[in-house]
Amino acid sequence: MDLDKLRENIEAGHAAIHELCSGKRRWTMSIPAEPDRDQDLVLTRALEAGTQAIDRLQRVETALRQLINDHLDTCDDTCEAAEIARAALEGGSE
Numbered sequence: 046m047d048l049d050k051l052r053e054n055i056e057a058g059h060a061a062i063h064e065l066c067s068g069k070r071r072w073t074m075s076i077p078a079e080p081d082r083d084q085d086l087v088l089t090r091a092l093e094a095g096t097q098a099i100d101r102l103q104r105v106e107t108a109l110r111q112l113i114n115d116h117l118d119t120c121d122d123t124c125e126a127a128e129i130a131r132a133a134l135e136g137g138s139e
C-alpha cells in the first residue's frame with residue numbers, strides 16, 4: 046500500500062479518537078459492519094497502517110545498508126554518498 050494511503054488511514058484513526066473523546070460520536074460497531082464509520086475498524090486500519098509503514102521502513106533500511114556496504118567495496122570511507130545514506134539511517138525522524 047502506498048505511503049499516502051497509510052497516512053490517510055492513520056489520520057482517520059486520529060479523527061475517530063477525537064470524535065469519541067470530544068463526545069461528537071459514540072462508539073459504534075454496526076451489523077453489518079460499516080468499515081468507514083465503525084471505530085473499531087477505523088482504528089484497526091490505523092494501527093495496521095503503522096505496522097505496514099514500519100515493515101516497509103525496515104525493508105528500506107536493510108536495502109540501504111546493503112547498498113552502502115556494496116558501494117564501499119568500490120569506494121572509500123570518505124565517500125559523500127555513503128555519508129548521506131548513513132545520516133539518513135541514523136536520523137530517521139523529522
Ligand SMILES: [Zn+2]
Pocket residue numbers: 116120121124125126127
Ligand atoms: Zn562512493
